Amino acid sequence: MELKLTNISFTNMLLVDERLIYKVYLQDPEKTVLTQKAIITVKGVSLRSYLEGLTASTIFSNANKGREVMDWVILKLNAETGELTAPARGSIRTPVVAAAVLMEK
Template sequence: MSSWSSEHIFEHPWEDVVRAAYRKYPNPCNPAVKGVDVVNRSVCPQGTIQSHRLLSTEFPLPEVAARLLGANDHAMHISEHSKLDRSKSKYELQSKNLTLGHLVTVHERMEYFPHPQDRSKTCLKQQSTVKVNVPFLSGYLERLLIENFEKNAMKGRNGMEWVIDRIKEEDSSNKVKQSSDILTQLETKFKREAEDLKQSMDSFFHKTQANTSPL
């Protein structure tokens, strides 16, 4: 068995990063992920949200590993379980491959939490373990897969940044829309008040003229 771990800091608040993690796929930085299906999602009495998703991916295995493992089409399915605990500001994901499970087992664990010294930033801890059941080649193939994890970790982070940018654009657009709606409401209100004032003034002058008219 071989393992790989890394830590990364996003320059964004935890809430934004978690929103992006839920919407991570599809994105142009991770084109290998072709589909995401929600198998189950529930809200626990403690307030945590638990999700089970199935990812359909064409994760690019190293050519040598794909050939030796008989995965030339690169089609894979991954089972992902996640837990969001807002009270503790923690979002955890654990995934495991379903395809080629008799030959290779890949476990991945990711944890997002606010930076302990700067709440405007978010920490990501990522760990992967690989076990290959191929006699005489397990160590070699495990090293290839671990190297591939390292190469693709940057793609995953870039994908997160891309989604975060989209979310911020949506939030900005919604704020502009809300601001526009408020302005429209105020404009309508002012027009109504001006019309009411005009009618009151017209009525006042009409009465005044009637009272001062010569007999």
């Protein structure tokens, strides 16, 4: 899957074309590899290299935050899924045990 993003704010000064590519991790099909690329163009500003560097470091910082958030969400979903399936497993066993007790009497 591929996602392309372009900023719409300050396009007369700063243009950011971002591309995110999600692929299946070949060694483990249960995992995903994310490749993120950004092309930064600063227009008509005397501090061009400074603004490009600042924008690049902000994108890098936000990418790390995004990964941390995704990891947190995955952990929460796994924990909640475990909490939901445990009672379901117990309730499935309970009627079977109750039926076995009734049949013995």
